[in-house]
Amino acid sequence: MKHKNVKSKLEILTPQGLENSDKPQKMRFNKRTSCIRCGKCCSESSPSLMKADMSLFVSGVLSHENTYTIRDGERVRSKGDGNIYESFVELVKIKDKDRTSVCVFYKDNEGCSIYENRPSQCRAYKCWAPENLMSGLEEKALKRSDIFGSIDLLMEVIEKHEEKCSYKKLSDAFDRLAEGREDAVEDIMDMLQYDTYIRPFLEEKFNVPSTAMDLILGRPLVDTINEFGFKVEKDGDEYILLPLKPIKEGEEEK
Numbered sequence: 717m718k719h720k721n722v723k724s725k726l727e728i729l730t731p732q733g734l735e736n737s738d739k740p741q742k743m744r745f746n747k748r749t750s751c752i753r754c755g756k757c758c759s760e761s762s763p764s765l766m767k768a769d770m771s772l773f774v775s776g777v778l779s780h781e782n783t784y785t786i787r788d789g790e791r792v793r794s795k796g797d798g799n800i801y802e803s804f805v806e807l808v809k810i811k812d813k814d815r816t817s818v819c820v821f822y823k824d825n826e827g828c829s830i831y832e833n834r835p836s837q838c839r840a841y842k843c844w845a846p847e848n849l850m851s852g853l854e855e856k857a858l859k860r861s862d863i864f865g866s867i868d869l870l871m872e873v874i875e876k877h878e879e880k881c882s883y884k885k886l887s888d889a890f891d892r893l894a895e896g897r898e899d900a901v902e903d904i905m906d907m908l909q910y911d912t913y914i915r916p917f918l919e920e921k922f923n924v925p926s927t928a929m930d931l932i933l934g935r936p937l938v939d940t941i942n943e944f945g946f947k948v949e950k951d952g953d954e955y956i957l958l959p960l961k962p963i964k965e966g967e968e969e970k
């Protein structure tokens with residue numbers, strides 16, 4: 717019985733299995749030099765788009781339905797290591813599948829469904845040499861102005877939205893709140909209100925599709941505010957700002 721337990725552990729520790737009954741196979745380590753299309757990188761995060769990918773919008777591979785914007789200064793929680801990072805530049809990204817970090821174009825057992833037209837970051841990424849991927853990002857990254865630059869109405873909406881509720885303003889307000897300044901709450905609520913109401917307004921007055929909002933305006937502040945340690949709850953017509961309850965060590969999420 718004891719022998720069986722040892723053997724089952726060896727099977728786990730040596731993924732290549734056992735050879736000649738109980739003799740474990742030697743692990744073989746080879747340096748990877750080309751992509752084997754395993755899909756690991758597609759499951760860990762979706763790509764940011766570069767200006768060179770604009771042609772994918774023109775050809776219809778990408779659209780407002782499968783992309784969204786990370787605004788300058790937005791805090792993003794990495795699904796890889798769980799840490800929060802602040803974006804130092806505006807980014808347009810391909811969406812993930814709901815509540816996962818898997819790119820929407822990734823299909824189980826098939827791989828990338830747009831492989832021949834995959835974005836430049838996917839073409840450039842080499843998991844065995846990832847170090848240079850971010851170089852020159854500020855200049856190369858696709859911006860909303862690259863996509864909507866010829867649509868005056870949307871550019872005005874984007875500019876006004878940034879003026880009213882940029883992440884810099886929001887971050888400053890949370891700093892003031894941390895210092896105990898009451899006026900910060902009012903400023904934060906104003907920003908939340910503007911971001912929440914501009915979305916249905918654009919839909920109703922200008923027929924902007926709801927699926928385009930996260931690309932035009934970025935993700936809703938009522939969601940991204942979690943990365944500042946707060947949440948918003950709706951009470952009738954009112955929104956209430958509440959601190960997120962930290963999960964205590966040893967306490968499991970329900």
Ligand code: SF4
Nearest residue numbers: 751752754755757843
């Ligand atoms: S780049 Fe690496 S992780 Fe991504 S699909 Fe290719 S082999 Fe897999």
Ligand code: SF4
Nearest residue numbers: 758819821822828838
């Ligand atoms: S676009 Fe294709 S290659 Fe790029 S992350 Fe998505 S599934 Fe992977």
